[in-house]
Amino acid sequence: MLRKLSYAALIAAFAPAAYAEEFTWAVTTDPQTMDPHAVNSAPVLGFLNNVYEGLVRRGQDMAIEPALATSWELIGAGEGWRFNLREGVTFQDGAAFTAQDVLFSYERAASEEADTSSWFSPVSEVVVVDDFTVDIMTTSPNPIFPDSIANWMIMDSGWAEANDAVRPNPDGNYATLNTNGTGAFSITNREPGLRTVLEPHADWWGEAAHNITRAELTPIQNPATALAALLSGDVDFINPVPVQDVARLKNHANVKVIQGIEARVIMLGFPHEAEALKYSAETTQANPFADPRVRRAVAHAINVPAILQTTMRGTAEAVNQLVSPAMRGYSDTLGGEAVFDQAAARGLLAEAGYADGFSFGLKCPNDRYLNDEAVCQAITAMLAQVGMRATLDAMPVQNYWPELRADNYDMYLLGWSPGTFDAEHPIRFLASTPNEEKRLGSWNFGGYSNARVDELLPIIQSEVDDLKRQAMLDEVAQILQDETAYVPLYVQPLVWGARANIDLVQRPDNFFILRWVTVN
Amino acid sequence: MTDMPLKPAQQSRLRIFLDSDIFYMFKKSPVAILSTIVVAILVLSAVFAPLIAPTNPFDPASLNLMNGFTGPMTPNAFTGDSFLLGTDDQGRDVFSTILYGMRVSLFVGVAAVLFAMVLGITLGLISGYVGGWTETIIMRTADVQLTFPSILVAMLIFGVAKGFTPVEYRDQMAIWVLILAIGLSDWVQFARVVRGATLVEKRKEYVEAARLIGRTPFAIMLRHILPNVLSPVLVIATISLALAIIAEATLSFLGVGAPATQPSLGTLIRIGQGFLFSGEWWILLFPAVTLLVLALSVNLLGDWLRDALNPRLR
Numbered sequence: 001m002l003r004k005l006s007y008a009a010l011i012a013a014f015a016p017a018a019y020a021e022e023f024t025w026a027v028t029t030d031p032q033t034m035d036p037h038a039v040n041s042a043p044v045l046g047f048l049n050n051v052y053e054g055l056v057r058r059g060q061d062m063a064i065e066p067a068l069a070t071s072w073e074l075i076g077a078g079e080g081w082r083f084n085l086r087e088g089v090t091f092q093d094g095a096a097f098t099a100q101d102v103l104f105s106y107e108r109a110a111s112e113e114a115d116t117s118s119w120f121s122p123v124s125e126v127v128v129v130d131d132f133t134v135d136i137m138t139t140s141p142n143p144i145f146p147d148s149i150a151n152w153m154i155m156d157s158g159w160a161e162a163n164d165a166v167r168p169n170p171d172g173n174y175a176t177l178n179t180n181g182t183g184a185f186s187i188t189n190r191e192p193g194l195r196t197v198l199e200p201h202a203d204w205w206g207e208a209a210h211n212i213t214r215a216e217l218t219p220i221q222n223p224a225t226a227l228a229a230l231l232s233g234d235v236d237f238i239n240p241v242p243v244q245d246v247a248r249l250k251n252h253a254n255v256k257v258i259q260g261i262e263a264r265v266i267m268l269g270f271p272h273e274a275e276a277l278k279y280s281a282e283t284t285q286a287n288p289f290a291d292p293r294v295r296r297a298v299a300h301a302i303n304v305p306a307i308l309q310t311t312m313r314g315t316a317e318a319v320n321q322l323v324s325p326a327m328r329g330y331s332d333t334l335g336g337e338a339v340f341d342q343a344a345a346r347g348l349l350a351e352a353g354y355a356d357g358f359s360f361g362l363k364c365p366n367d368r369y370l371n372d373e374a375v376c377q378a379i380t381a382m383l384a385q386v387g388m389r390a391t392l393d394a395m396p397v398q399n400y401w402p403e404l405r406a407d408n409y410d411m412y413l414l415g416w417s418p419g420t421f422d423a424e425h426p427i428r429f430l431a432s433t434p435n436e437e438k439r440l441g442s443w444n445f446g447g448y449s450n451a452r453v454d455e456l457l458p459i460i461q462s463e464v465d466d467l468k469r470q471a472m473l474d475e476v477a478q479i480l481q482d483e484t485a486y487v488p489l490y491v492q493p494l495v496w497g498a499r500a501n502i503d504l505v506q507r508p509d510n511f512f513i514l515r516w517v518t519v520n
Numbered sequence: 521m522t523d524m525p526l527k528p529a530q531q532s533r534l535r536i537f538l539d540s541d542i543f544y545m546f547k548k549s550p551v552a553i554l555s556t557i558v559v560a561i562l563v564l565s566a567v568f569a570p571l572i573a574p575t576n577p578f579d580p581a582s583l584n585l586m587n588g589f590t591g592p593m594t595p596n597a598f599t600g601d602s603f604l605l606g607t608d609d610q611g612r613d614v615f616s617t618i619l620y621g622m623r624v625s626l627f628v629g630v631a632a633v634l635f636a637m638v639l640g641i642t643l644g645l646i647s648g649y650v651g652g653w654t655e656t657i658i659m660r661t662a663d664v665q666l667t668f669p670s671i672l673v674a675m676l677i678f679g680v681a682k683g684f685t686p687v688e689y690r691d692q693m694a695i696w697v698l699i700l701a702i703g704l705s706d707w708v709q710f711a712r713v714v715r716g717a718t719l720v721e722k723r724k725e726y727v728e729a730a731r732l733i734g735r736t737p738f739a740i741m742l743r744h745i746l747p748n749v750l751s752p753v754l755v756i757a758t759i760s761l762a763l764a765i766i767a768e769a770t771l772s773f774l775g776v777g778a779p780a781t782q783p784s785l786g787t788l789i790r791i792g793q794g795f796l797f798s799g800e801w802w803i804l805l806f807p808a809v810t811l812l813v814l815a816l817s818v819n820l821l822g823d824w825l826r827d828a829l830n831p832r833l834r
Contacts, residue, residue, distance in 0.1 A: 224794045231797075244798035303585060309598075310588035311609065377610050381580035389580075392779075 021213040021519050023502075025237035025512070026226045028367050029397055030193050030219035035175040036153035037109040037116050038168035040442075041401075042264075042417060045151045046511035047217065050198065051092075052153030052181030055083050055102065055134075056146050060505045060516065062421055064147055068097065068154055068182060069134075078141025078462075080124075085132040089205045091156045092179070092186040099128040104157035106136075110439075113167045118428065118439040119152060122461060140462040148420045156180050184208065184515040185215065193219060198514065210515045221367050221396075230255060230497050236519070237504065239512060240370055241497035243313045249497060258506045260494040263327060264417035265319050265426075266369055268302075268379070268487040270295055273447035277410045279361025279391060288360075289411065293352040295484035298411075299338035300345035301386040302379060304489055311374050315493035321477045322416060322426040324491040326508065329423030329470060331477035338484070345386040357387020360410035363403060366394040369415045370492055376413055404445045412445065415492060417509055423473045424460050431480055432457055448485045452476075545828045552824040555817035562814050566622040573616035574604075578782055587611035589795075592802050606802040608791055614802060617788060618810050624784035625811070628698050629765040633757055635703030636764075640710020641753065645741045647711070648718025659715065662708040670763075671770055673705035678776050694779050702767050709756050717749035751829045758822030762815045769811055785811045 031047040033039050049057075055069035069083040089097040103126050110120040122142045127135040138145060155175070160166050165175035179187045184204045189197040196217040200208065218235065220226040223242040229235045231252070241249060241257060249257050270289040277283050288294045304318050320337040323330055338344075349355060362383075364376035373394040380390045390411065395403070404412055418425030433449040434441035440457070441447075456472050463469040480486065494510055503518040537543055546552050565572055576582055590596040592606040592614075605614040643662075647655035665673060678701040685693045721727060722745065730740050765785075771777035772786030773793075783791065785807050792804025 222794075224797060227797055242794060242798070244795055244800070248798055306585040310585050310611070374609055378585045381583040381585065381610065384579075384581040 021211050023212050023215045023237070023514075023517060023519055024218065024235045025215070025239070026218050026220040026229060026235045027239050027512075028219070028221055028223065028226070030217075031196075032192075032398055033172075033176045034179050034187065034190060035165075035168050035173075036155065036181075037105075037111075037114040038170065038176065040115040040118075042510060045153075045419075046509070047196075048153060048179075048181075049151070049183070049511055050185045050514045051179050051183045051187060052155065053183045054150055054152045054154060055085075056150050058150050058507065058509070058511075060507065062508060064150060068102075072146055074141075075135060075137075078138070078143075078464075080135050080137035081142075081145055082129075083134045083136065085134065086205060087132055089182050090203050091159065091182055092201050093156070093159055094203075095156050095158055095180075097154070097156070097182055098131045099134045100131075101154055101157050102126070102134045103128050104160065105152070105154045108155060108160070108167060109152055111167050112436075113169060115168070115442075116152065118442045119148060121428070121439040140458065141464065142462060143464050144420060144422060144424070144461075147422065148425075151419055154182065184210075206515075208515065210517050211519060212514065212517060215514055215517075227497070230499070233499065236502050237496065237498045237512075237517075239496050239510070241495040243311075243315045243370060243493065243495060246313065246315065246495055254500050256498055256500055258494075258496040258498065258504070259315070260506050260508060261317060261324065261326065262417065262492045262494040262510050263324055263421065263508050264369070264415045264492040264510065265322055265324055266375070266413065266415045266489045266492055267322065268298065268489065269412045269414050269430075269446050270298075270448075270486075271407065271410060271446045272449065272485075274407065274410075277358070277360050278408060279359075279393075279410055281359045283358040283360070288352065288354055288358055291352045292483050293348045294354065295487070296338050297345040297348035297352070297386065298383065298388070299484055299487045300341045300348065301388065302382050302487065302489065303340045305340065307375055307378055308490055311371050311378055312490065312493070315495060316370075316490040317493075319488050319491045321423075321481065321488055322430060322486065323418055323423045327418060327421055327423055329473045331423070331470075331474045333474045334477050334481060337481060338487075342386050349387060354387070357389060359389040359391065362390040362392050363400070363409040363412040364392060364394040365397045365400040365413065368397040368400065369413070370495070372413060375489075379413075407445070409445075414443075414445075414486075416443075419509070421509075423477070424457070427453065427457055427460070427473075427476055431476065431485060450479055450483065450485070453479055542828055546824075549824055549828075551820055552828075555820040555824070558813060558817040559821060562622060562810075562817075563626060565619055566626050569616075569619035569623050573613075573619045575613045575616045577612040577617040577620055583611050585611050589800050591800075605806045606800075608788070608803045609795065614788075614806055617783060618785070618807055621783050621785045621788050621807060622810060622814065624695065624778055624782065625765050625768055625786070625814070628695060628702065628768045628778075628784065629761050631699045632702035632706065632764045632768070633760045635699060636706035636760065637710050637753065637757055639703065640707035641714050641746070643707070644711035644714025645718055645745065645749075648715035649722055649737060649741050649745065655715075658711065662711050665705075666708050670705040671767060674701040674767060674771060675774075675776060677701040677704050678771065682776075694777070695782075698768060698771060698777050701771070702764050705767070706760055706764060709760065710753060713752050713756060714749050717752060718745055721745045721748050755822060755826040755829055758825055759819065762819040762822060765811070765818065766815050785814075 029043040031044045033044060036048045036052045053067045056064050057067040059065045068086055070086050072081055072083045075082050085099060106126045109116045122138045123136055124139045125137040129135055159180045163174035165173045177190050184201055185198040186201045187196060188199050198215045226238045227245055230238045246257055249255055272290060274287045276285055276287050308316050320334055321331055362376060362380060364372055366373040376392055376394060380392045383390050416426050428440060429443040431448060431453050432440035433454050434444050434447055453476050456476055460469055460472045494506060496506055498504060501520040505516040586598045587596050587601055587607050588609050588611040590603055590607040595602045603613045607613055643658050647658040678697055681697040681700060727744055730744050768777060768784060769786030772784045773790045778784040778787045788807035789804060795803050
């Protein structure tokens with residue numbers, strides 16, 4: 001008895017002091033690189049926002065606020081933007097931050113090797129005015145430019161040159177595993193797929209609102225395992241919580257669920273450009289998905305309400321365009337969307353000459369979006385009911401993007417969250433004709449192309465009048481729907497789970513910002 | 521028996537079997553009788569799954585997602601359909617899925633053991649009979665493979681084989697790749713036992729005699745030695761079957777085995793595991809119990825067979 005008591009006293013005396021400000025969190029997808037310009041995907045950019053910083057950043061309400069730039073203003077009638085940089089900022093290795101680093105980071109992030117280059121398609125030139133002033137010139141007036149660069153992270157030019165990482169490398173270089181940002185946290189240990197350890201950056205310019213002394217990120221691919229770790233207290237935070245467990249978790253005393261609607265729209269994409277299907281048993285000489293009637297048949301065949309009800313347990317919301325209603329530029333005027341109607345789907349297939357249906361391959365990630373594989377299985381069944389027999393190939397996201405880039409699909413699942421929180425973003429990435437030189441359509445895997453959309457995009461980008469701009473966005477949304485360029489399914493929910501003693505802020509872009517975490 | 525007269529040969533064979541020690545011991549062992557009955561029921565229901573199962577879970581066109589997560593024996597809130605053991609996340613009837621899944625599990629298990637047996641016996645006979653360098657190479661390979669856990673070897677083989685399979689055939693090929701992977705990870709047991717027994721048998725007079733009358737080594741191995749080393753092989757095969765079924769379930773549980781659209785018992789358990797916290801226990805429990813009962817009864821049968829064929833334990 002005495003011994004038991006003394007153990008209890010020992011644990012009580014030491015445990016809280018040793019662990020109070022350590023924070024561990026689990027995610028499904030490990031950020032595949034530590035290079036902020038190598039991969040334009042939310043798991044990478046969201047995580048690196050804790051380590052690197054941009055000229056501007058997004059606050060808790062998603063509004064743009066000063067970060068490495070203290071202020072910015074339009075130059076003249078809109079020839080560009082002038083950014084006044086913050087003085088006295090140091091990188092985590094001690095080097096000072098100057099305008100040269102901004103120029104270097106522009107050249108790096110806009111280079112051919114970078115996945116982020118399309119952010120800079122409106123930029124004509126970056127001019128260093130003095131050590132703490134930079135002018136970013138645009139080809140045409142660009143009112144939303146500062147909004148569009150919140151994820152453009154600044155890297156130290158001297159560090160990159162010294163370590164032979166002047167350009168991002170998809171096969172990996174020094175910057176893939178090592179970091180040197182100006183952000184609130186620096187990485188002290190990086191073991192890909194195992195753990196990433198962060199500690200506060202002692203010389204950070206900002207006022208630290210968190211109380212973390214050490215943080216650790218662990219990827220746990222199986223959501224049920226992650227949930228068990230959260231319930232047992234092995235981790236303090238998980239993202240996401242499996243949607244089926246939300247109801248039960250809400251009644252749990254030691255755990256809380258933080259829920260919201262994400263900016264991410266889940267959709268199906270098609271190989272518009274392909275000559276023939278790749279994975280069909282019989283349709284080897286034709287590409288049915290090039291016919292808009294077949295694409296519309298797909299939209300008619302999918303029972304989205306059933307997916308929302310059963311697979312997503314009522315946590316997601318249906319959507320009829322590439323952005324969610326919470327985004328700027330969402331189109332309210334859209335009409336004539338395809339609702340669940342199997343007879344209509346069969347009719348359209350027959351009209352297109354596929355009365356007996358056809359077989360094809362459906363590609364799907366299994367660790368990227370909420371219930372992605374289960375949704376794809378449900379879609380496989382629904383399409384089979386109207387005669388489109390899909391073979392489902394679900395894989396981890398690490399293999400998924402390369403497969404899509406290599407055109408190895410007949411249909412694929414994609415989630416898109418506009419980094420700018422504006423309807424222009426998916427048009428630029430998903431609906432523009434792919435054009436490497438202009439850095440357009442970089443995620444338009446299927447090569448969808450419409451002359452009117454291509455014509456409208458630059459006008460939308462430079463239009464200052466909100467009403468005129470919205471009219472053009474409405475027109476594009478209507479074209480994309482009439483041609484069924486994509487089949488938008490639903491807006492993905494945000495479901496985070498944390499121990500009850502953790503205070504944090506959920507941002508609608510699903511970025512987890514460590515400097516807003518308090519361990520009580 | 522009386523109204524169905526048997527031919528003399530059949531009759532005598534049946535007579536011999538019914539009079540044999542092994543059948544006598546079988547009659548005396550309730551465990552053996554019970555596990556045989558259980559295995560028979562499970563195998564028959566797997567074989568005749570299309571006749572027994574109310575739905576075909578492998579046909580995606582027959583599924584209704586709105587039926588998803590229906591509890592056992594309770595009507596679905598939207599469709600009003602009721603299912604004996606409930607439905608899974610895709611609206612598949614769990615009872616039908618278990619029957620079809622057991623088919624996959626049993627088929628993979630039996631085929632993998634047969635493959636391992638043929639490979640193991642061949643290599644064991646050759647190394648035992650031929651000896652020399654051939655024996656060294658075969659048996660050292662076996663020893664090296666034994667130092668790795670067989671599930672790791674199977675995962676390695678599965679990964680390599682999957683890499684060589686074109687995507688469009690991956691689903692169809694997954695079952696065969698599983699059989700190959702489990703079979704290749706399991707041949708060592710057979711080879712070692714057969715080699716040991718062959719070393720003993722090849723010094724006996726009847727082998728010498730066969731050699732003297734000029735029979736080829738191939739004929740001697742196949743016609744003379746093999747029948748005399750088969751009884752330990754039978755024991756290993758039965759126990760291996762239980763292990764192979766579990767190995768298949770493990771691989772599928774880890775997500776590297778049978779595809780989700782053609783689930784085996786292990787795949788079903790993997791799917792069900794995701795819904796344990798949320799209270800849909802039937803998706804996990806029923807396939808898990810089925811796997812347990814299947815593996816346990818095959819194993820008990822194997823244990824009994826080992827004891828029955830071991831003269832020292834009589």
